[in-house]
Amino acid sequence: MKEKAFVIGQSVRRLDAVGKVIGxxxxxxxxxxxxxxxxxxxxxxxxHARVTAIDTRQAEAYPGVVAVLTATDVPVNEYGLIxxxxxxLCGPGSSKAGADIVRCISDQVALVIAESEETAAVAADxxxxxxxxxxxxxxxxxxxxxxxxxxxxxxKNNVLNHYRIRHGDINAGWExxxxxxxxxxxxxxxxxxxxxxxxxxxxxxxxxxVTVVVAGQHAHEDREQVAHALGLPEEQVRIVYPxxxxxxxxxxxxxxxxxxxxxxxxxQRPVKVVWSREESIIGHHKRHPFTIRARWGATRExxxxxxxxxxxxxxxxxxYTSTKVTGNAHLMVNGPYEIPNVKVDTYGVYTxxxxxxxxxxxxxxxxxxxxxxxxxxxxxxxxxxxxxIRALNVLEEGSITSVGTPLPPGVTLSKVLAEGAAQSDYxxxxxxxxxxxxxxxxxxxxxxxxxxxxxxxxKNIGFSFGAPEENWATVEIHGDAKIERVVxxxxxxxxxxxxxxxxxxxxxxxxxxxxxxxxxxxHDTAETDNSGSSxxxxxxFMAGNAIKTAAEQALEKWRSEQRPAVATYRYVPPKTTPYDxxxxxxxPNFAYGYMAQFVExxxxxxxxxxxxxxxxxxxxxxxxxxxxxxEGQIEGAVVQALGYAxxxxxxxxxxRIQNPFLSTYLIPTIWDIPRETKSVxxxxxxxxxxxxxxxxxxxxxxxLAPAIVAALHDATGIWFDHIPxxxxxxxxxxxxxxxxxx
Amino acid sequence: xxxHQITFTINGGQETALVTSHTTLLSLIREQLGxxxxxxxxxxxxxxxxTVLLNGEPVNACMVLAVEVDGAEIVTVEGLAQDGQLDVxxxxxxxxxxxxxxxxxxxxxxxxxxxxxxxxxxxxxEIKDALRGNLCRCTGYVRIIExxxxxxxxxx
Numbered sequence: 001m002k003e004k005a006f007v008i009g010q011s012v013r014r015l016d017a018v019g020k021v022i023g024x025x026x027x028x029x030x031x032x033x034x035x036x037x038x039x040x041x042x043x044x045x046x047x048h049a050r051v052t053a054i055d056t057r058q059a060e061a062y063p064g065v066v067a068v069l070t071a072t073d074v075p076v077n078e079y080g081l082i083x084x085x086x087x088x089l090c091g092p093g094s095s096k097a098g099a100d101i102v103r104c105i106s107d108q109v110a111l112v113i114a115e116s117e118e119t120a121a122v123a124a125d126x127x128x129x130x131x132x133x134x135x136x137x138x139x140x141x142x143x144x145x146x147x148x149x150x151x152x153x154x155x156k157n158n159v160l161n162h163y164r165i166r167h168g169d170i171n172a173g174w175e176x177x178x179x180x181x182x183x184x185x186x187x188x189x190x191x192x193x194x195x196x197x198x199x200x201x202x203x204x205x206x207x208x209x210v211t212v213v214v215a216g217q218h219a220h221e222d223r224e225q226v227a228h229a230l231g232l233p234e235e236q237v238r239i240v241y242p243x244x245x246x247x248x249x250x251x252x253x254x255x256x257x258x259x260x261x262x263x264x265x266x267x268q269r270p271v272k273v274v275w276s277r278e279e280s281i282i283g284h285h286k287r288h289p290f291t292i293r294a295r296w297g298a299t300r301e302x303x304x305x306x307x308x309x310x311x312x313x314x315x316x317x318x319x320y321t322s323t324k325v326t327g328n329a330h331l332m333v334n335g336p337y338e339i340p341n342v343k344v345d346t347y348g349v350y351t352x353x354x355x356x357x358x359x360x361x362x363x364x365x366x367x368x369x370x371x372x373x374x375x376x377x378x379x380x381x382x383x384x385x386x387x388x389i390r391a392l393n394v395l396e397e398g399s400i401t402s403v404g405t406p407l408p409p410g411v412t413l414s415k416v417l418a419e420g421a422a423q424s425d426y427x428x429x430x431x432x433x434x435x436x437x438x439x440x441x442x443x444x445x446x447x448x449x450x451x452x453x454x455x456x457x458x459k460n461i462g463f464s465f466g467a468p469e470e471n472w473a474t475v476e477i478h479g480d481a482k483i484e485r486v487v488x489x490x491x492x493x494x495x496x497x498x499x500x501x502x503x504x505x506x507x508x509x510x511x512x513x514x515x516x517x518x519x520x521x522x523h524d525t526a527e528t529d530n531s532g533s534s535x536x537x538x539x540x541f542m543a544g545n546a547i548k549t550a551a552e553q554a555l556e557k558w559r560s561e562q563r564p565a566v567a568t569y570r571y572v573p574p575k576t577t578p579y580d581x582x583x584x585x586x587x588p589n590f591a592y593g594y595m596a597q598f599v600e601x602x603x604x605x606x607x608x609x610x611x612x613x614x615x616x617x618x619x620x621x622x623x624x625x626x627x628x629x630x631e632g633q634i635e636g637a638v639v640q641a642l643g644y645a646x647x648x649x650x651x652x653x654x655x656r657i658q659n660p661f662l663s664t665y666l667i668p669t670i671w672d673i674p675r676e677t678k679s680v681x682x683x684x685x686x687x688x689x690x691x692x693x694x695x696x697x698x699x700x701x702x703x704l705a706p707a708i709v710a711a712l713h714d715a716t717g718i719w720f721d722h723i724p725x726x727x728x729x730x731x732x733x734x735x736x737x738x739x740x741x742x
Numbered sequence: 743x744x745x746h747q748i749t750f751t752i753n754g755g756q757e758t759a760l761v762t763s764h765t766t767l768l769s770l771i772r773e774q775l776g777x778x779x780x781x782x783x784x785x786x787x788x789x790x791x792x793t794v795l796l797n798g799e800p801v802n803a804c805m806v807l808a809v810e811v812d813g814a815e816i817v818t819v820e821g822l823a824q825d826g827q828l829d830v831x832x833x834x835x836x837x838x839x840x841x842x843x844x845x846x847x848x849x850x851x852x853x854x855x856x857x858x859x860x861x862x863x864x865x866x867x868e869i870k871d872a873l874r875g876n877l878c879r880c881t882g883y884v885r886i887i888e889x890x891x892x893x894x895x896x897x898x
Contacts, residue, residue: 018832020844020847021835023779193877245845246843496843629839632881636842640879670874671870
């Protein structure tokens with residue numbers, strides 16, 4: 001039964017909507033200070049080289065230049081979210097050994113600070129950098145081979161991490177298997193293309209803190225990274241987020257934060273930087289390309305008995321969050337299914353390519369691409385319906401996952417599958433199980449073919465594998481006889497998803513006041529405690545749990561006459577554990593979201609052009625705090641995933657991005673969206689979620705690519721194991737099978 | 743560098759500015775006039791975030807030189823609301839969550855305004871045609887289309 005609520009469950013207007021439609025919302029690039037200087041970041045010109053000398057004399061002498069900073073100016077010349085394996089500035093004479101080496105084209109080498117943006121840009125080109133080239137490796141398989149150039153002392157054969165799963169008895173599993181399917185799956189890079197390129201302002205605030213105004217996803221993590229590199233206590237660093245112009249994981253790692261802080265700290269003057277679109281596309285990490293070899297076996301009745309996979313992810317030159325992205329893929333490559341015998345080896349591999357890291361789904365889309373591809377191939381090989389075979393195999397309450405433990409309580413995969421299938425209008429349940437309602441209606445144009453396909457998935461909510469996880473919230477009730485105003489202090493980043501509006505709704509319900517009495521104070525480390533990042537679909541769940549208890553406690557204090565009544569609560573979810581190094585056994589996550597998607601596509605077999613006609617996206621969100629915002633997340637994620645599956649083709653050659661522009665890296669326009677996207681929002685409470693809520697923002701991304709592949713198979717009879725499915729790649733695959741030959 | 747004096751109307755008020763030969767309209771609006779509602783998403787005419795009305799026609803402000811607007815009339819997102827009253831498009835973008843991160847929103851609103859000014863009752867395809875140059879990475883465009891339709895229905 002749903003917990004009673006008043007403001008929760010309503011599609012209230014976003015708190016920031018009016019400011020955004022009248023042009024008053026300020027983003028980092030919109031903010032100026034008197035006396036500010038401008039910065040230009042000079043990136044590496046090489047993919048792997050030792051920087052033997054940096055001659056800054058000409059740049060420094062250029063009129064209007066105030067300073068040029070290099071590696072010798074960085075107090076602690078290292079950073080990185082999971083390990084500090086990247087120099088802040090690459091160059092000789094650094095405080096850190098090995099920081100004289102550039103390992104990719106986005107490594108930063110020098111900062112030019114000048115009186116104007118133009119001057120800084122001109123002077124940056126006057127810096128003469130002398131390189132001694134080193135052998136580079138830009139291919140994962142070559143990187144792990146003997147004799148490959150070694151990128152980091154801590155990673156033998158460039159292997160950043162290797163995870164294993166040894167579950168059950170894989171050989172016994174193969175003996176039981178009556179049908180076996182195999183595939184080698186390739187997924188490409190994806191660039192975030194948040195509409196707001198990186199920009200920010202560094203300055204020293206009234207309390208002498210080095211302050212960075214920037215768009216990010218986790219202000220307290222930014223603060224930690226900046227403080228570490230500057231050798232300052234965290235209290236002397238402040239991070240402020242104004243309006244954030246999209247993120248999708250792309251703002252989780254550092255880009256300009258440390259450079260801005262360093263320049264402001266050294267010069268004790270405000271310093272501003274605005275990246276061009278090209279700098280943005282080159283300068284921040286990408287979604288990892290993966291190669292996955294999978295072999296699955298089932299009985300004739302369709303019960304899974306064995307799954308084996310080798311998973312390789314190109315981490316690029318630095319770790320970023322690769323160990324965690326590959327950790328997710330390691331679990332999700334087995335799908336949300338009960339498989340008694342599983343063997344998986346997953347590798348994150350360093351190369352001299354652009355670093356890869358967080359992007360909506362965080363390893364989930366790549367894992368699901370292989371898992372759902374395998375499931376659809378099995379259904380085909382067995383002559384079974386794809387919904388029916390899933391219904392036979394999905395994890396239920398108490399089922400043991402491939403890592404030897406059950407999912408947390410509240411497993412609703414079979415309900416999401418059944419309700420999604422029924423509401424898709426493509427499937428119905430018969431006495432013999434699930435079946436397609438009718439054959440796909442074929443277009444009358446001979447070159448066009450239609451097909452229907454589906455895929456499903458699961459995705460963790462919150463940080464995994466034993467990572468520290470917490471969220472702080474403070475609720476203040478102000479007034480005298482009556483409550484006049486309620487303030488919530490919650491750092492959780494509103495990256496555009498509407499987190500602040502959801503916080504306000506939860507506070508309103510928690511305290512029992514109308515929404516217009518609630519004020520959200522966030523986005524400033526000087527005003528809030530750590531909330532963790534806006535990632536892993538975690539903010540509604542984590543902040544909600546902190547807010548709910550803080551509100552209850554503040555209300556108790558209010559009733560005992562405290563004025564103002566203030567309560568701070570730190571929510572800590574149930575503990576998770578890392579993968580066992582030999583068997584992979586773990587309690588990897590404390591909460592999940594579950595989803596299934598049903599897709600109709602039309603493919604032109606002459607041109608290879610794919611038209612995604614209709615998408616039905618079914619989600620257990622636990623409790624829809626703001627249904628309209630949830631639909632917005634579904635519609636947005638579906639289109640981003642459509643781009644990933646069929647359009648977005650980042651071409652990286654010899655470690656260099658060939659298409660760092662929006663005219664050459666194509667994301668979906670308004671003409672590319674499905675003709676219909678139907679959201680099916682289910683509310684089966686997560687017993688651990690606030691008001692039952694689960695996270696949901698990554699989930700609609702994850703099954704779409706394999707669902708499109710299944711629909712293409714339905715339309716053409718051909719499996720496509722490589723994405724993106726650009727027209728040329730579709731045409732060439734169809735021609736291999738003599739389809740569409742003119 | 744040669745400076746040119748230009749005079750133009752922006753959001754109903756007359757302005758005079760000194761600009762160089764290569765100053766763009768976008769830089770004039772954002773940096774010289776301090777109207778930061780118009781966004782810079784690419785500076786190469788590829789994203790539509792800087793769309794403004796120039797003599798009633800939508801243009802990418804990054805692709806127009808400031809010297810070209812001498813004598814012209816410009817409307818930016820800040821000029822859509824009249825006397826503190828939101829334009830119906832702005833109202834509908836608020837109602838229908840047509841904005842998420844909001845960075846594309848000013849350009850989308852201006853482009854939609856231009857559409858409704860010449861076609862008060864557009865079809866879905868006409869809305870898509872109008873907005874095909876405005877990239878949005880958050881919404882999947884669904885609610886943008888809904889908001890524009892709702893605005894048209896409410897009298898545009």
